[in-house]
Amino acid sequence: MKKGINIWSFDGDKSIAECITLAKRAGFDGIELSLNGTGELSLEVTEKEIDEVKARLQDAELEIAGLASGLYWDYSMTSEDLAQRNKAIDVCKKQLEVASQLGVDSILVIPGAVGVDFIPDKEVVDYEIAYERAKEAISSLVPFAQSAGVAIGIENVWNKMFLSPLELRSFIDDIGSEYVGSYFDVGNVVHSGYPEQWIKILGHRIKKVHFKDYRREAGGLHGFVDLLAGDVDYPAVVKALEAIDYSGYVTAEMIPPYKHYSEQIIFNTSSSMDIILGRTNH
Numbered sequence: 397m398k399k400g401i402n403i404w405s406f407d408g409d410k411s412i413a414e415c416i417t418l419a420k421r422a423g424f425d426g427i428e429l430s431l432n433g434t435g436e437l438s439l440e441v442t443e444k445e446i447d448e449v450k451a452r453l454q455d456a457e458l459e460i461a462g463l464a465s466g467l468y469w470d471y472s473m474t475s476e477d478l479a480q481r482n483k484a485i486d487v488c489k490k491q492l493e494v495a496s497q498l499g500v501d502s503i504l505v506i507p508g509a510v511g512v513d514f515i516p517d518k519e520v521v522d523y524e525i526a527y528e529r530a531k532e533a534i535s536s537l538v539p540f541a542q543s544a545g546v547a548i549g550i551e552n553v554w555n556k557m558f559l560s561p562l563e564l565r566s567f568i569d570d571i572g573s574e575y576v577g578s579y580f581d582v583g584n585v586v587h588s589g590y591p592e593q594w595i596k597i598l599g600h601r602i603k604k605v606h607f608k609d610y611r612r613e614a615g616g617l618h619g620f621v622d623l624l625a626g627d628v629d630y631p632a633v634v635k636a637l638e639a640i641d642y643s644g645y646v647t648a649e650m651i652p653p654y655k656h657y658s659e660q661i662i663f664n665t666s667s668s669m670d671i672i673l674g675r676t677n678h
Contacts, residue, residue, distance in 0.1 A: 397637065399669050400461030400647030402428040402606070407658040412436050412449055416456045418659060422666040426461030427453075428647045429498070431491050433467060439490055446497045461645040462579075462604055463495040464504040469515060473533035474508025474526035474557075476519060484508070485533055488548070489540050496544040501644075502603035504579045505548050507534050509555035514617055526557060527567070534571055541575040549579030549603040552594070559588065561597035568601050577601045581649070583608025583620060586627055595636035605637065605646045607669065620651060622661070623668035630672045646673070 401424045406415045412429065419427045429449070432438050437449065453460055471484035488505055495503045507530040512518040521529075534548060541548050550558070550568070558564040568576055578598045582591040587610060595602065609626030610619045624630065637646070648665045670676040 397634075397643060397673055398425040398459070398461070398645045399666070399673060399675075400424060400426040400428050400459075400645040401662060401665065402462075402464060402647050402649040403430050404464075404466075405648060405650035405653060405661060405665065407653055413452050416452055416458055418662055420456045420458045422662045423670070424458070424461075424666060426459035426645060426647075428462035428464055428504075428645075428649075429460065431463060431465040431467065431487070431494055433470070437494070439467075439487065441494060443497065446494060450498055460498050460500055461647050462502065462504060463491060463498060463500045465491055468506035468508075469512070472508045472519075474510070474521050474529040476521060481529065481533065485537065488537050492537075492540050492544040492546050492548075495546045500546060502547040502549045502577070502579065504551050504604070504606075505534075506551055506553055506555060507557075509557060511556045513554065523557070530557070531567065531570060534576055538571065538573045538575055542573075547575045547577055547603050549577055551579040551606070552581055552584050554584065561589070561594040565597055565601065568598075577603040579604045579606065581606040581608060582628055582633055583610045583626070583649075586610035587612060587615070587619065590632075591628060592632040592636040595633065595640060595642075599640045602640065602642060604644055605642065607646050607648045607672070608650070622650070623648065623665055623672065634672060634674075 401419050467487045471480050473484040475481050491503050510523045510526045511520040578601050580602045585591050609621050609623045609628045611621050611626040650661050654661045
């Protein structure tokens with residue numbers, strides 16, 4: 397397995413170039429970038445700008461581990477508002493396009509929400525309707541994913557959808573395309589389940605993996621902690637990933653960064669991942 401770090405783990409003021417340099421210094425194999433509304437890698441990003449990012453990665457001898465986007469919290473494929481649903485689909489098309497140019501094989505996608513507790517006044521959508529809208533939206537994106545040669549990885553997040561691995565497995569299988577799978581986030585299921593069980597059930601459908609850790613007794617967003625400081629059974633997680641022959645990126649998504657000496661979280665995370673992945677005898 398390859399060791400990656402998500403760009404959201406860095407101080408928000410840092411440029412992509414600075415994050416690339418820091419990720420390389422900390423010993424990561426790759427960095428996962430994010431498509432944003434504004435900034436260096438925005439919805440208006442040009443081919444030339446993407447090539448510049450690619451060149452920076454090559455110069456640093458760092459791979460691109462994936463392409464995420466936080467825009468799905470703003471635009472939902474399951475919204476009651478048709479314009480918002482269409483905007484979310486357009487975001488995914490752009491993400492597929494950018495990923496293809498960067499050489500990313502799978503992107504992180506959140507296909508809507510039933511409800512989101514941590515976003516004030518976020519609309520609540522009937523579960524069954526949300527499920528059907530998500531299926532319709534992702535199905536419509538399959539030809540674009542196929543054309544780009546990039547898979548859509550559906551992330552399990554706190555959106556009150558896909559509350560069990562059995563449900564997510566059925567959703568993926570119903571769509572029935574090798575270009576749709578799971579972007580499995582280890583830490584996001586700890587409050588309600590066991591990541592090693594999710595891995596076994598989702599199996600070959602897993603396209604990419606996020607590493608986080610979570611302390612159940614803390615609850616809510618405060619439960620997210622440094623790797624190895626929470627309740628994720630990382631020996632069991634690695635064993636489960638090995639059992640399904642997963643050999644892609646495991647990418648740490650450390651939110652939020654430290655308040656002081658924010659760079660240190662990058663180095664601490666790298667060291668913890670070396671232990672988790674058996675890269676050190678320490």
